[in-house]
Amino acid sequence: MTARTLHYPLWGDPESGHVATRPFAGAREVLPVFGDGKPAVWRWSAPLVDSRPGDLVCRTVKGKLGDRVDIYQRDWLHPGRRKKLRTIWLAEEIGSTDTAVAELKEIVGHVFESPKPTGLVRRVLDCFPNDAHVLDFFAGSGTTAHAVALANADDGGERRSVSVNIPEPTRPGSNAHGAGLLAVSDITQARLRAVAQRFGETLEVIVHEPASELS
Numbered sequence: 001m002t003a004r005t006l007h008y009p010l011w012g013d014p015e016s017g018h019v020a021t022r023p024f025a026g027a028r029e030v031l032p033v034f035g036d037g038k039p040a041v042w043r044w045s046a047p048l049v050d051s052r053p054g055d056l057v058c059r060t061v062k063g064k065l066g067d068r069v070d071i072y073q074r075d076w077l078h079p080g081r082r083k084k085l086r087t088i089w090l091a092e093e094i095g096s097t098d099t100a101v102a103e104l105k106e107i108v109g110h111v112f113e114s115p116k117p118t119g120l121v122r123r124v125l126d127c128f129p130n131d132a133h134v135l136d137f138f139a140g141s142g143t144t145a146h147a148v149a150l151a152n153a154d155d156g157g158e159r160r161s162v163s164v165n166i167p168e169p170t171r172p173g174s175n176a177h178g179a180g181l182l183a184v185s186d187i188t189q190a191r192l193r194a195v196a197q198r199f200g201e202t203l204e205v206i207v208h209e210p211a212s213e214l215s
């Protein structure tokens with residue numbers, strides 16, 4: 001447990017869904033636990049729960065250890081869908097820099113040192129409708145647009161993405177430089193071309209010359 005003050009009981013009624021920080025008629029005490037029953041922490045403090053009671057919902061769910069009552073953040077975009085109050089996104093679920101490097105290598109080569117895993121971006125995309133417009137102003141190796149293409153391929157969504165990166169020079173001696181990708185924006189474009197080809201996405205590339213004071 002990392003934040004002891006966030007390990008506290010909430011009260012909830014799985015019939016009505018109502019949640020509060022104090023007992024009320026029909027309520028059951030609910031402590032934060034992981035799926036395996038080990039103690040966890042809530043993401044929200046008690047004062048925050050008090051200030052947004054309508055944003056939480058109490059439900060009975062089937063867990064590894066049988067039925068249990070738990071508290072979820074209400075997902076206003078998708079009625080009926082529950083979002084678990086989780087703060088920790090595990091590398092086993094969303095990937096890591098190592099898996100991100102492998103993903104990039106597979107599609108365009110080992111040409112960027114610190115890409116993000118597409119699983120991380122897909123977890124973020126899950127918070128939005130599947131026709132969202134996604135803008136990444138610091139696109140780097142293009143993970144965000146790649147994740148958008150994967151998500152569209154998976155659920156038939158119509159998300160659109162715009163990726164922007166300055167033509168920051170790549171380091172002489174680096175893999176990218178050796179592969180003829182002389183600017184980071186060349187890496188972005190190379191990956192997104194490969195993604196577009198693989199997933200049949202439409203790709204439009206607009207290149208702006210750097211402003212004179214930057215060149």
Ligand SMILES: C[S@@+](CC[C@H](N)C(=O)[O-])C[C@H]1O[C@@H](n2cnc3c(N)ncnc32)[C@H](O)[C@@H]1O
Nearest residue numbers: 115116137138139140141142143165166168184
């Ligand atoms: C940490 S990297 C992003 C990595 C990316 N999330 C990925 O998975 O590859 C940040 C990027 O922002 C770019 N950048 C820095 N300043 C910028 C600016 N003013 N406009 C656009 N891109 C910029 C850098 O060239 C770098 O590629």
